[in-house]
Amino acid sequence: MSWVDGATDSLYSVHHLPYGVFSTKDDTSRRIGVRIGDQVLDVRALVAGSTCPGCTTCAALGADDLTPLLAAGPEAWSKVRGQLQEALTDTEYKASVSQLLTPVARVTMHMPFTPADYVDFYSSEHHAVNVGKIFRPDGEPLMPNWKHLPVGYHGRAGTLVPSGTDIVRPSGQRRTPEGEPVFGPCARLDIEAEVGFVVGAPSPMGSSVSPDGFTEHVFGVVLVNDWSARDIQAWEYQPLGPFLAKSFATSIGTWVTPLEALAAARVPAPVQEPAVLPYLKESDRYGYDLTLSVKWNDTEVSRPPFGQMYWTPAQQLAHLTVNGAALRPGDFYASGTVSGPEKDQRGSFLELTWGGSEPVTLADGSIRTFLVDGDTVTISATAPGPRGVTIGLGEVTGRILPAAG
CATH class of the missing domain: 2.30.30.230 (Fumarylacetoacetase, N-terminal domain)
Known part of the structure; x- marks a missing residue:
């Protein structure tokens, strides 16, 4: 006490x-x-x-x-x-x-640390299936590789920003319904509620970190909002994945929760089928029982459960380094969107509104599909602590400003 x-x-x-x-x-x-x-x-x-x-x-x-x-x-x-x-x-x-x-x-x-490198993963099966159904309604929702490795992309460390930073609506190239490319402000601005991991202890280039080495290298956890320009993303992502649709800003919490503080929040991770390759096997496979809360202005619209993530933070770190990539103090990686099986557990507005076809009504009566200028999004989370206490991760919040120029 x-x-x-x-x-x-x-x-x-x-x-x-x-x-x-x-x-x-x-x-x-x-x-x-x-x-x-x-x-x-x-x-x-x-x-x-x-x-x-x-x-x-x-x-x-x-x-x-x-x-x-x-x-x-x-x-x-x-x-x-x-x-x-x-x-x-x-x-x-x-x-x-x-x-x-x-x-x-x-x-x-x-900003609590100086970012070195930034990697964002795609590790919630519920999120991946939802996105697959939205974009490929007549095909398999999961790509063939998804259950064999933690899919991710290398992001832009220079646009990681601390909670409370205003987010300027990005502009970029997108495709009209008629299939013509045009340039202008993003019209389908979205969020992704994620959990981020701050790397501390380094590793040399040419080596790799096993999943069991996770606690030897990761210092702590923050909440993340991976702002996403869906219309820009849909046009640019083939074949190399996210680029300008993600790199304009990623918000992180300003309070870093030590990994040690989450020891009581460990829960068994979902069973993986088919079996993963040896470099991704964990002797003690666990996730963290974090319950996220997403507020759109003053309305809570979602409560995503992090404990159901298919790929664990330890597996993400192992995959990140398996090719010999070095770790540096300040390296940062995020989980990807956290979503659960229920509609009120979806961690992106793309999913929550099912691609814009199912609008959300906020507490003030306003109707939304994607973010409008002036909207504020706040992500918070709680986790069980020792002796029956509850821990609250520092929130991450941001307000949307109009596009520049």
Whole structure:
């Protein structure tokens, strides 16, 4: 139990302690913070009085983003987490540490780490089947390779943006109903509710990481909104897949939940049939029992279940590296759209409105198929924690602005 007021019953209890990067009006420098309840602990100030000069971990905690801490590796991550929990539960530290707390409402959050590479996967069978039925109603919904490997594409790390960043409607080339190419603002702007994984410990080029090495390399989890221009995507994606329809912006949460905080949320992953190749086999096959919530303006329209993802985060990491691709601190990969079997569990508006043929009515009476300028989308999630507590992942939100020019 934490001595911080209100923290014990919070989604951000001492069992969670997500990391972020913040600044304040009085101190605009960016530094690492840890959320406890409705407060942010200034980690830089905490380690400033460290009695271990030359300590690389303390130096990492004093950095202006999480990247040096990511590079420190799992032993350092676990040690720091334990020390933070001690500082926030032992009343011996209350007098000194309480001076380093700032209310969440008074901080500005920033990108939590420096992105290196970005990969997006396509790992929900429910989502893949829905999309296949929408685009290929007379064919097989799943492509022949889908159950043999985690399908993905290499995204654009430079347009990963922190939660709260406004999203300018993209323009691009698309095809008219008559089949003619035209250029203009996207008319079918969509979202994809996803879960993202922040890589910490590196791996050398020419090697690969097995699924069982997942916890040795992945630091933590954030929520993701992979904004998608469906009309641009439909025209450009053959034969090489998503490009301009995805690269204009991908929003991520500003609070990174440590992987260790989700230990109680592990659940058995779906059975895979046919059997996967040896490099994708896990000795302990699990996913995470996260329940996402998607709000379109002020209306909750979906609650996708992450625990039903066909391909696990560990398998995604193994596939990402099996060709010898190196991992770097700050590498980032996302799960792909999270969808469940029910209509109110679909993680994209493409699915929710069935390609625009089944409009959604919002709480204010307005009707939507895809996003209009001024709309805001907010994705949040909860997960079971230890001792019956509930953990809440930091939300990711964004508002649509009109196309430029």
